[in-house]
Amino acid sequence: MYNILICDDEKDIVSALKIYLASDGYQIYEAYTGREALEIMRRADIHLVLMDIMMPEMDGISAMVKIRENSNVPVILLTAKSEDNDKVLGLMVGADDYITKPFNPVEVQARVKSQLRRYMQLGGGNVEKKNLVIGGIELDDAKKQVMLDGEAVNLTPTEYDILKFLMQHPGEVYSPKQIYRSVWEDAPYGSENTVAVHIRHLREKLEYNPAEPRYLKVVWGQGYKIERGVMP
Helix, strand or coil: CCEEEEECCCHHHHHHHHHHHHCCCCEEEEECCHHHHHHHHHHCCCCEEEEECCCCCCCHHHHHHHHHCCCCCCEEEEECCCCHHHHHHHHHCCCCEEEECCCCHHHHHHHHHHHHHHHHHHHCCCCCCCEEEECCEEEECCCCEEEECCEEECCCHHHHHHHHHHHCCCCCCECHHHHHHHHHCCCCCCHHHHHHHHHHHHHHHHCCCCCCCCCEEEECCCEEEECCCCCC
């Protein structure tokens, strides 16, 4: 059984999400501020977080920053349509996805399942061993580990999946929609900003100079690629 933390200052939203997700067999934890969410994270084994952005005491963005200090657990932000800047900021500090209110219950259930599947696969399981190497980047899919010049790199599940996808197709250009379909396994609504933020995160973790990347390149008007044959 997976443990899901729902954090929103609107109790009706928490109750509705609890009904939807409990029906899929998840154990639900409830919080109404960012501080309450962090306290639950400290004492419970949480596998996924649904987090509102605008909350009292501690907002969702601040809570995200704290969560990412110690955990790579998937986080899906709950946002209003007017919070586009906050969506991007949330992705920049480590959120894996976002759902816009008012939300469709089926969409919530599908995104939760997708993120949990990716997270649990990243954590282990019987996966055929396969190493992908480009320059100084080595991805060990059996250990779900990425090394850069011999040093371990801490990636979120979404960042890992994007990197793996691009490393499996070196030199090939993929649009944000193509990357989103492959990694999220979902319709690519709002994919451009979402993918761009995760690519930016990957550059910050894998490039010595993110402004002049050696590995993760943008092909203007077309998409992204990882260079083949980069010297380590």
